[in-house]
């Protein structure tokens with residue numbers, strides 16, 4: 001599958017490399033086609049990795065992943081181009097984190113709205129699925145924890161899109177809990193805060209959530 005990954009940070013590189021490992025083709029999108037971090041990442045990944053602008057990565061991908069700074073979502077999705085997003089599954093890994101009051105952060109958008117809902121409004125014809133937002137990047141691919149596979153909480157409006165992301169998460173080594181439509185981003189983004197808080201309290205970042213079912 002061809003995947004367009006927006007973002008050159010830890011999440012973009014981690015997910016891009018994981019997808020290459022799983023046999024997919026990945027174009028990393030950035031503000032400039034010659035983004036040095038994207039070029040360095042692609043050079044380390046071999047022939048199935050490439051770089052481009054956000055629009056080029058959006059056009060390239062059959063599946064798209066949004067992994068840029070949460071506050072940049074409007075700029076990134078506008079640059080990607082509505083015509084390149086329409087009809088495609090768009091995995092939203094982002095969190096609207098607000099560090100203005102220090103660390104740990106709060107959410108810049110919360111209550112009756114969320115970053116995930118904003119992303120769906122910014123890309124109304126994309127099939128947005130919130131995922132990967134409540135765990136640190138080192139654990140996103142093949143987490144190896146004593147308690148077994150952790151649980152990835154996902155949400156989105158499109159059942160087929162969530163089924164596709166659920167299958168991908170299985171390839172990544174995760175159990176999946178469908179938490180409803182995109183409005184549930186309000187809770188999934190809160191889960192990110194809890195994940196960060198736990199790391200801040202213990203000074204350790206190797207944790208992930210697991211749902212125990214009856």
Ligand SMILES: NC(=O)c1ccc[n+]([C@@H]2O[C@H](COP(=O)([O-])OP(=O)(O)OC[C@H]3O[C@@H](n4cnc5c(N)ncnc54)[C@H](OP(=O)(O)O)[C@@H]3O)[C@@H](O)[C@H]2O)c1
Pocket residue numbers: 006007008009010011012030031032035037067068069070072075076093094095096097132133134135136137138
């Ligand atoms: N890091 C984690 O472990 C983790 C875990 C779960 C979720 N998340 C979420 O995933 C997202 C990515 O996190 P990250 O740590 O990989 O990277 P990040 O530092 O949050 O974001 C870096 C990316 O955002 C781009 N960017 C920054 N400002 C921009 C702007 N004004 N316009 C367009 N692009 C802009 C950067 O582009 P340039 O290369 O051009 O600077 C870079 O590609 C965030 O929303 C974060 O909250 C992170």
